[in-house]
Amino acid sequence: MxxxxxxxxxxxxxxxxxxxxxxxxxxxxxxxxxxxxMQRHTVTRAAKMLRISQPAMSRLIGDFESSTGLVLFxxxxxxxxxxxxxxxxxxxVEQSFRGLDRIAGAVDQxxxxxxxxxxxxxxxxxxxxxxxxxxxAFMDAHAGIEVTMLEHAASTVIDFVAGQRADVxxxxxxxxxxxxxxxxxxxxxxxxxxxxxxxxADRQAIGPKDLAGEVFISFPPQCDAQIAIDNVFxxxxxxxxxxxYVQLNQTAIGLVECGAGVAIIxxxxxxxxxGRVAVRPFHPAISDPMFLATTVGxxxxxxxxxxxxxxxxxxxxxxxH
Numbered sequence: 403m404x405x406x407x408x409x410x411x412x413x414x415x416x417x418x419x420x421x422x423x424x425x426x427x428x429x430x431x432x433x434x435x436x437x438x439x440m441q442r443h444t445v446t447r448a449a450k451m452l453r454i455s456q457p458a459m460s461r462l463i464g465d466f467e468s469s470t471g472l473v474l475f476x477x478x479x480x481x482x483x484x485x486x487x488x489x490x491x492x493x494x495v496e497q498s499f500r501g502l503d504r505i506a507g508a509v510d511q512x513x514x515x516x517x518x519x520x521x522x523x524x525x526x527x528x529x530x531x532x533x534x535x536x537x538x539a540f541m542d543a544h545a546g547i548e549v550t551m552l553e554h555a556a557s558t559v560i561d562f563v564a565g566q567r568a569d570v571x572x573x574x575x576x577x578x579x580x581x582x583x584x585x586x587x588x589x590x591x592x593x594x595x596x597x598x599x600x601x602x603a604d605r606q607a608i609g610p611k612d613l614a615g616e617v618f619i620s621f622p623p624q625c626d627a628q629i630a631i632d633n634v635f636x637x638x639x640x641x642x643x644x645x646x647y648v649q650l651n652q653t654a655i656g657l658v659e660c661g662a663g664v665a666i667i668x669x670x671x672x673x674x675x676x677g678r679v680a681v682r683p684f685h686p687a688i689s690d691p692m693f694l695a696t697t698v699g700x701x702x703x704x705x706x707x708x709x710x711x712x713x714x715x716x717x718x719x720x721x722x723h
Contacts, residue, residue, distance in 0.1 A: 428469040433495060435462035436474065440484060440492045518705045519548040523568035525575075527651040527667075528692070529553040530674040533572065536716055540709050547705060555649075563695045569706035571695030572713070574668060575626045581698050588692040588717045590669040592627065595654075596680040597661040603680040610638040617663035618642035619654045630688050631666050655679060669722040692717075 438448035439459070449459035463482070467474050474491065475482035484492070524533055529551060537549055552559075552568055556575040562568040564581040576584060594608040602612055613635075621628040635642060646663055648654050651671035658665050659678045667675065668690040675681055694710060696702055702710065 428466060432462050432466035432469065435459055436466050436488075437492070437495050437499065439463060439475075439482065440488065440495075445482065518703065519550065520703075520705045520709060521550045521552065521562075521568045522709070523552040523554060523559040523562040523571040523695075525556050525559060525573045526553050527574065527671050528572050530652060530671055532670045532673070532722065533713075536709070536712055540712055544705075544708070560695060563697055566697055566700060569702055570710055573693050573695060574670075574690060576691070576693060583696050583698050585694045585696075586691050587694045587714060588722065589689050590722055591687040592631070592666050592668055592684060592690045593672060594664065594666050594682050594684040595658050595675055596664050596682065597658055598678075598680060600664070600680060602664075602682070605682060607683040607685050609685050610635050610640040613642060613664060614640050616642055617646065618644050619646040619648060619657050619663045619665040620644055621648065621654070627668065627688075627690055630690075634686060634688055672722075 434452060435448065438451045439445065442448040442451055445456050445459050449456045452459065463475065472487045472491070473485055474488040475484055522533065522537070533551065537551065541547060541549060552562060554562070556573040556577050559568070559571040559573045560577045560579050560582050563571040564579050578584070594613075596603050602608060605612065620631075623629070623632075646657060648657065651667050652674060654665040654667060655671065655675045655678060657663060666684055666688065670692070672681055
């Protein structure tokens with residue numbers, strides 16, 4: 403055959419073959435035809451495998467040999483017998499197709515949310531029970547995924563989302579950032595917690611005047627929730643003993659449990675508090691929101707969107723009430 407090279411010594415190394423293929427004009431369909439013929443051994447069976455005619459199969463094989471410059475089959479009595487070059491090339495082709503199969507499998511797993519990683523940034527109060535329960539349910543429904551929970555202050559949650567180090571963020575302070583979109587996804591009343599056996603523990607609800615003179619466990623003064631709490635007590639002219647300041651709801655709960663004072667906490671922390679302290683409604687209601695943070699201009703992945711959908715559905719069912 404004019405223009406073709408027949409090598410009668412050792413097979414061409416696979417790496418050399420593939421390097422040569424990148425520089426020549428071959429098509430994926432030609433490679434498919436070659437692979438089918440190697441697997442099915444006859445043109446008839448190979449054509450049937452690819453659902454094409456026998457003449458079309460023969461043309462693809464002929465074009466493939468012309469493009470590669472290799473004699474891949476000996477023609478003997480109407481049969482095509484693979485040369486040693488064909489055997490060497492087939493090994494490389496099979497490795498490539500196994501890689502394609504792995505890619506296709508990965509695509510299916512990612513699409514079906516059975517593979518991938520999810521990074522969730524949240525404030526510590528939301529990491530006590532609310533988000534862990536949902537993460538556990540989400541992982542159970544999507545075996546094979548990996549989840550990382552990043553519990554930080556609200557400002558750090560925003561930074562993580564802005565820098566795309568977290569897929570989504572959940573927080574309770576409305577901190578603005580040009581690279582972050584905030585959406586209020588929940589708003590619920592805060593509650594009062596009292597030490598076991600406290601004089602007010604048998605009350606159905608607690609008001610500002612009930613806590614006059616009480617040692618009050620407060621959060622940082624710049625916190626949105628603490629600002630709202632202080633405004634309510636100021637509006638009612640009630641003075642508290644502000645002697646304890648904490649960063650975290652769980653710390654406030656621990657101090658109340660030990661009898662160090664009283665506190666007002668968000669609904670997300672109530673499940674963590676029940677059984678340890680007395681939990682009572684507080685009137686007038688102090689609203690505490692929850693925000694979803696996503697990166698501007700970067701839509702969440704299917705995995706992140708699926709988790710956010712679970713969060714919304716849980717809140718709609720009254721998970722925190």
